[in-house]
Amino acid sequence: MRNPYPFSKSLLALAVVGVSLSACKDDDGDSKPVVGFASSTLSASESNGTIEVEVELDKAASQDITVTYNLGGTARDRESGGAINYDYTIAGTAGEITIEEGETSATIEIALNDDGIADNNETIVLSLDDVEGDRAVVGDDDEITITVADGVLLPQVSFSESTLSLYESDDETEIEVILDRAATTDITVTYEVAGTATDAVTAEAEDLWADYEIEDQGTVVIKAGQTSATILLSPITDIWMEDDPFTEETEAETIELSITNVSTGAIISANNTLEIDLLQEAGLFAFLGWGTEGNEYPDVDMDLIFWLKQSGSLQPFAASSYEGPEYFEAIFIPDVLPNGQYGLSYSYTSGTENEMQFFISFTHYAEGGFDNDNSTEFTETYSLADITDWRENGVSSIFLSQTFDQTDDGFDNFSAIMKPSNAGRLGAPAAAAGSFPAKLQRKTAPRSFLHHKAGLRERVRAGL
Secondary structure, eight states, rough: OOOSSSSSSHHHHHHHHHHHHHHHHHHHHHOOOOEESOOOOOEGGGEEEEEEEEEEESSOOOSSSEEEEEEEESBBHHHHHHTTTTTTSSSSSSSSEEOOOOOOOEEEEEOOOOOSSSOOOEEEEEEEEEGGGSSSOSSSSEEEEEEEEEEEEEOOESSSOOOEEETTTTTOOOEEEEEEEEEEEOOOEEEEEEEESHHHHHHHHTTTOOSSSEETTTTEEEETTEEEEEEEEEEEESSSSSSGGGGGGOOOEEEEEEEEEEEOOOOSSSEEEEEEEEOOOEEEEEEOOOOHHHHHHHTTEEEEEEEEEETTTEEEEEEESSSSTTTTTEEEEETSOSSEEEEEEEEEESOOOOOOEEEEEEEEEEEEEEEEGGGGGEEEEHHHHHHHHHHHHHSSSSEEEEEEEEEETEEEOOOOBBOHHOOOOOOOOOSSSTTHHHHHHHHHHOOOTTTTTTTTTHHHHTOO
């Protein structure tokens, strides 16, 4: 049979081979290996020594492939940092890595320098740049960030304890802020103060009674080479029951300290808070009542004034203003007061100058409860005849008074309630309070503590 094609089978075979070779050549151009980093991030510590960063191909190389890369980040290589102040060294030729023929990866070895100096985390950033001879293409995974933690474990700052209980009468207390090991530099620790108790700074600003005072409140410094510093806290005894006494339950006021910041060279520990229970002081609870919840005396007001013996006579110290119903006043007299004579006065104001009966009760409080079985109570009446007599004689504020002693055995020797005719006259307040506790005498009564009757103390002093 005659060959229908104008060329031989040999020529046809050669043509087919040529097409195949051409196709292979085109495929090779489209399938260059893709080079990239095996991961985009890596974490290490200066103390790790040498770390390896893997550069990989998506398929084996048919010939050696040399890839160039750039260095960046906050860490310093030896070339830029010098012989001392450097963070790492790259083995071989920095900025270049070769993947050998037939292999799919190669590693960049980075020797980390543990300088023994406490500092913050640093970074080494490697980014692929180019491939020599265009033998591969750079893929999307062209950058890796290495985070290098300080090889020196930073000292941790904490409180030496997480809870503490104090009484209002306790002496100055040292609260310890500690490091788990000494720092090479001074460590400034900043802390915040919170809780239900009122600190002296807040009390000064808002005209309140302070429950405690902290020396140089807000910061404390642990000196280089030391492992601790102290916060000095002084509880302040007051004349308040901190909770409603009629529930016969009291809850401690709280002082909460929280470490919020430390200077470079240390870190904050998990034990960064301290809660202090400020326990109610033991003492005598004096309750003055003159009505009921129905308020039998709607136009009556009374005040309870606490006195102390000074220079032979009783001197006014503080007035009550209990935040409760309008038919009573209350005051708390702490056991820590020095032995001596004290007194209370019961001032009376009436829009109609009505005769009125009232009572005063004394109950000791200690260790979270009241000794109701040994309560002492006195009853007296403001008679219309007495009121008229006092007014006619120019007495500006009507009140009855009573004295008692503080002894080694507690409060005792309560006198009868005395009228102005036999109570004697009160001397002028002394400039100093002698042995009276400094924590009490140094704090003047805030405006919120005085009763709403203006000039109460002045009227009381002039009353007898």
